[in-house]
Amino acid sequence: xxxxGLSHSxxxxxxxxxxxxxxxxxxxxxETCKTQEVCKRMEKELKDIGYQSxxxxxxxxxxxxxxxxxxxxxxxxQVKKKATGVDGVGxxxxxxxxxxxxxxxxxxxxxxxxxxxPVRRVYIPKGNGKQRALGIPAYExxxxxxxxxxxxxxxxxxxxxxxxxxxRPGRSAHDVVKYINSTIMTKKVSYVLETDIKGFxxxxxxxxxxxxxxxxxxxxxxxxxxxxxxxxxxxxEGMRKKSDKGTPxxxxxxxxxxxxxxxxxxxxxxxxxxKKEVKGEIYYVRYADDELWMFQYEDDAKHVLSMLRQxxxxxxLEVAEEKTRIIPIGRFKGTKDxxxxxxxxxxxxxxxxxKYRLGVRTSKKKLKAKKEVVKAWARTRLTxxxxxxMEIVNMALRGHYNYYGISGNFxxxxxxxxxxxxxxxxxxxxxxxxxxxxxxKFLRIWNxxxxxxxxxxxxxxxxxxxx
Numbered sequence: 001x002x003x004x005g006l007s008h009s010x011x012x013x014x015x016x017x018x019x020x021x022x023x024x025x026x027x028x029x030x031e032t033c034k035t036q037e038v039c040k041r042m043e044k045e046l047k048d049i050g051y052q053s054x055x056x057x058x059x060x061x062x063x064x065x066x067x068x069x070x071x072x073x074x075x076x077x078q079v080k081k082k083a084t085g086v087d088g089v090g091x092x093x094x095x096x097x098x099x100x101x102x103x104x105x106x107x108x109x110x111x112x113x114x115x116x117x118p119v120r121r122v123y124i125p126k127g128n129g130k131q132r133a134l135g136i137p138a139y140e141x142x143x144x145x146x147x148x149x150x151x152x153x154x155x156x157x158x159x160x161x162x163x164x165x166x167x168r169p170g171r172s173a174h175d176v177v178k179y180i181n182s183t184i185m186t187k188k189v190s191y192v193l194e195t196d197i198k199g200f201x202x203x204x205x206x207x208x209x210x211x212x213x214x215x216x217x218x219x220x221x222x223x224x225x226x227x228x229x230x231x232x233x234x235x236x237e238g239m240r241k242k243s244d245k246g247t248p249x250x251x252x253x254x255x256x257x258x259x260x261x262x263x264x265x266x267x268x269x270x271x272x273x274x275k276k277e278v279k280g281e282i283y284y285v286r287y288a289d290d291e292l293w294m295f296q297y298e299d300d301a302k303h304v305l306s307m308l309r310q311x312x313x314x315x316x317l318e319v320a321e322e323k324t325r326i327i328p329i330g331r332f333k334g335t336k337d338x339x340x341x342x343x344x345x346x347x348x349x350x351x352x353x354x355k356y357r358l359g360v361r362t363s364k365k366k367l368k369a370k371k372e373v374v375k376a377w378a379r380t381r382l383t384x385x386x387x388x389x390m391e392i393v394n395m396a397l398r399g400h401y402n403y404y405g406i407s408g409n410f411x412x413x414x415x416x417x418x419x420x421x422x423x424x425x426x427x428x429x430x431x432x433x434x435x436x437x438x439x440x441k442f443l444r445i446w447n448x449x450x451x452x453x454x455x456x457x458x459x460x461x462x463x464x465x466x467x
Contacts, residue, residue: 042070046154053158058218062155063225066109066147071102074146078139085138086120086235094139105140112224116141118233118240119249135234135249145229145253148222152256155216160259161267166288167255173342176287177360177406178459180346183294184358188281189330191301192346193293194339195308196323200289201254202246204261205316206230209247212264229253245316258289265315266291274304292341301326331356340365343403360459362404362412370400374420378427386428390449393424398451405456417453421446 045065052059075098078091094101108114119135137145157168165171183189209230213223229248234241247254270284270293280296282304295301305326309319327337329348338347343366349359374396381389397420404413424446428437 042073046150049151049154050158053155053216058216059155060218062151062217062219062222065151066106066144066222066225068102068106070147070150071105071143072098074143074150075102077146078142083122083136084120085136085141086117087138087140089139091139101140105144109144109225112221114144114225116144116229116232116248118235119251121234121236121249133249135251137248137251141229141232142252144225145248145251148225149253149256151222152253152260156256156260156263159216160263161271163270163285164259164263164267165286166290167259173287173403174406174457174459176285176342177344179285180292180294180341181358181360181459183283184330184346185356187283187294188296188332189283189294190328190332191295191298192327192329192339193295193301193305194323194325194327194341195291195293195305196320197289197291197312198318198320200317201249201258203317204247204258205245208264208315209257209261212260215264226253226257255288261315262286262289262291265311265317269311274307277303277307287342290342298326298328330358344406344409357408359408360406361409362416367412367416370416371419374423378423381427382431386445387449390424390445393420394450396420397453401451401454402456405454407455407457407459410453410455413453413455421450 049059049062049065075091075095080091082090084090105114117138119137119141122134122136123131124134125131153169160168165173165176184192206227210223210227213226217223229251230246231243232248233243234249247257266286267284274284275282278295278297278300280300282296282300283294285292293301293304295304305319305324312319325339327339328335329337329339329346331348333348335348338345340346340363343363344360345363347359347361349357351357397417400416401413404416425437425439425442428442431437
């Protein structure tokens with residue numbers, strides 16, 4: 001065949017391949033720039049909402065922020081291969097026709113024909129032998145809730161008080177532990193009121209919650225959809241159950257709605273009312289639905305507990321009496337009493353020089369529950385690859401250190417480390433009828449894969465934040 005018969009020369013083919021690669025790269029760059037541009041615009045819009053919340057009594061025009069761009073961004077944030085709701089749709093399924101699905105969703109929302117599906121209820125075992133109910137929303141409902149939760153967070157971050165820590169950006173359970181430690185160590189605290197709200201998330205009164213939201217938000221359409229999520233119901237064993245109280249189980253919007261409810265029921269009440277009712281010093285802190293009061297005098301603690309029962313009853317809630325008590329503790333009390341909060345036990349102790357110190361260690365109840373979980377998990381790994389098993393163990397131990405590795409708690413995390421080490425050695429020796437692994441070989445494997453226990457959070461060297 002002559003050169004004239006060739007359709008493309010080698011140079012032309014190479015040029016074509018390069019051009020195709022350049023086009024794909026340009027398309028990728030264009031898509032990336034577009035995403036960054038959308039994110040910047042959304043960030044500016046959220047800041048505008050925060051400014052509006054700081055400046056005005058009520059925030060308006062929130063619903064227009066639930067649009068195609070924000071829904072797509074929320075879709076991008078979702079984790080793949082998550083459990084699905086009653087619709088059976090996951091991220092991959094929804095993403096196959098993303099543009100079409102999102103356009104249809106926004107169109108339905110504008111016509112008010114969009115109605116959230118009931119959440120699928122599942123149960124997981126708790127450490128005490130009981131089961132915890134969890135709700136899995138439909139995927140599309142999860143996207144709408146995620147966007148609306150972001151908007152609510154911007155509205156209320158400007159309104160929530162310093163005493164509130166749970167489900168808020170830049171705040172963690174460790175901040176609460178620091179606050180409790182510093183308050184009892186430096187203030188006139190001799191008594192602690194430890195309380196628990198009975199089934200809080202299942203008993204939130206819808207009417208009161210909507211009144212609280214209406215006090216801060218003027219967008220009726222936005223509130224209308226929140227109400228629809230509240231009454232969407234639960235699907236359990238093929239039966240739909242109505243929900244006339246409580247927040248959407250497992251919903252992305254539930255944490256901020258819970259914070260709004262307790263902001264009005266407890267936080268403002270504690271700040272504006274209780275401080276005028278007591279004779280001595282009083283300090284209050286809340287993480288989600290767990291709250292703690294610290295007092296100078298026992299009579300004040302008893303008086304507040306009596307008022308608390310009445311306060312919660314007014315808003316459809318109830319004190320869990322079996323988990324409520326007044327504990328003498330602090331540098332003015334040489335007692336051996338202790339109390340649990342957020343998975344930690346707080347107790348009186350002394351430094352090596354004999355000075356008072358508030359001790360903080362892993363709660364025995366939480367530690368026992370975690371050991372049971374590890375033991376049950378180890379039984380499932382008898383035939384699994386050793387390398388992958390050790391990697392999972394190391395990730396779990398890292399998570400344990402990250403939460404429980406606080407100042408003064410090294411002995412407790414080291415005990416858990418040794419327990420898991422012993423359990424893994426025993427598990428590996430059960431992989432056959434005979435003893436299959438000598439200890440020195442196990443140690444080489446263990447030391448190669450597993451990190452040593454380390455303290456991660458300093459709760460002592462900090463400045464007390466005023467609450």
